[in-house]
Structure formats: structure tokens, C-alpha cells
Amino acid sequence: ATQALAPIKHAAEGDLIALVSHMPKVQSLAAHLCGMQRFPAFQTSAACLVEVDPDGHGAFQWMMDPQSLDLRSA
Numbered sequence: 001a002t003q004a005l006a007p008i009k010h011a012a013e014g015d016l017i018a019l020v021s022h023m024p025k026v027q028s029l030a031a032h033l034c035g036m037q038r039f040p041a042f043q044t045s046a047a048c049l050v051e052v053d054p055d056g057h058g059a060f061q062w063m064m065d066p067q068s069l070d071l072r073s074a
Contacts, residue, residue, distance in 0.1 A: 004021065004031075030048060046064065047064050048060065048062060049061040
């Protein structure tokens, strides 16, 4: 977890960082950022937004899974 979270520690305020991982590691990272014991499980190809303040405290904002999207091919 320390290596995966290193970019957050070095980010400037307002930076956007995308962490990409697999279950169960992504679930553990999100829980750690939000100060939670457990975080809801991610479905395959799901994404969530956690906003982290300058003190390193994260707040869950949203989660989206493939079923929530209206995917169209060009």
C-alpha cells in the first residue's frame, strides 16, 4: 500500500491522480484513504473517486460500474 499511495503524498493541491489496481488491493487502498475498516467491493471495470485533503484524509465521492455507463461505439 505504501508504494501505491506514494504519488498522493507527493501531489500538489488540485492534482488528479488515477490509481489502477485489482481486487482486493484496490478495495484496501480505498478503505485506507477513507479511514474505513472495509470499503465496498469493486465490480470488474468499476471506478470510484476519493478526494484527499492536504492532511491526507480521503472522502468517498462516487462509484461507477460498467452497468451505469451508456457505452456506444463510434
